[in-house]
Amino acid sequence: MPAKSEAGILWIEELRKEDIPLVGGKNANLGELHGAIGAPVPPGFCITAKIYRDFMEEAGLDQKVNQILEELDTSNLSALLQASEEIREMIEKTSIPETLTSIIVEAYAELAKRCGKPDVLVAVRSSATAEDLPDASFAGQQDTFLNVGPEDLPEKVRACWSSLFTSRAIAYREEKGFRHQDVLLSVGVMEMVQA
Numbered sequence: 133m134p135a136k137s138e139a140g141i142l143w144i145e146e147l148r149k150e151d152i153p154l155v156g157g158k159n160a161n162l163g164e165l166h167g168a169i170g171a172p173v174p175p176g177f178c179i180t181a182k183i184y185r186d187f188m189e190e191a192g193l194d195q196k197v198n199q200i201l202e203e204l205d206t207s208n209l210s211a212l213l214q215a216s217e218e219i220r221e222m223i224e225k226t227s228i229p230e231t232l233t234s235i236i237v238e239a240y241a242e243l244a245k246r247c248g249k250p251d252v253l254v255a256v257r258s259s260a261t262a263e264d265l266p267d268a269s270f271a272g273q274q275d276t277f278l279n280v281g282p283e284d285l286p287e288k289v290r291a292c293w294s295s296l297f298t299s300r301a302i303a304y305r306e307e308k309g310f311r312h313q314d315v316l317l318s319v320g321v322m323e324m325v326q327a
Contacts, residue, residue, distance in 0.1 A: 140183045140235040144176050144322070154180050155318040156259030162320065175246050176254070176322030177239045181261050183232055184293055184317045191226045197297070198313060206306045209299075216299040223294035228286055236289065240282055240321065253279045253324040258292040262305075262315040273301040274317065279324055292319045 136142065136154060147155055147163020155163075155178040165171040188194045197219050204215050228236070244252045258274030275295035277288040295301070296317045305312055 158259035181316035219297040220294040
């Protein structure tokens with residue numbers, strides 16, 4: 133069994149607050165809620181920050197994103213919006229490599245089995261590795277998608293990844309002194325609980 137740090141998928145019940153570098157603050161805290169106090173957290177898994185990092189590296193997007201951000205003046209709103217749009221479009225139009233897609237598809241199949249629903253609808257939630265820190269709060273800066281079926285899951289995962297580069301998130305990292313390449317994104321995939 134691989135070490136947690138090398139895993140592509142971690143289940144919510146496995147997570148604790150020390151896993152923030154792997155799955156972000158939101159997902160780690162869901163693990164704490166489930167494990168530490170037994171709160172009724174819906175079943176789900178996390179696509180770890182490792183998968184995001186592998187996707188960005190394998191697609192050669194890291195260098196392109198860094199180049200755009202190195203030349204960016206975040207005080208220029210027009211330039212900030214344009215950079216955000218360019219980066220997000222680049223990520224969302226890049227296919228997830230088959231090796232990574234199969235990891236996500238297999239985890240979804242296991243979740244569907246656990247839920248007893250072959251096409252279980254899920255919430256797809258961004259969880260940045262720099263969320264919920266004592267000196268910075270990135271809450272609400274990345275996207276979440278609800279009522280997602282299996283056919284739309286890869287697209288929504290990419291959209292979550294790209295939301296790491298909203299204009300607001302880029303400007304906030306600059307303001308707080310975070311290097312863009314040091315903040316990664318995990319995606320939580322949980323059974324959808326209808327209101």
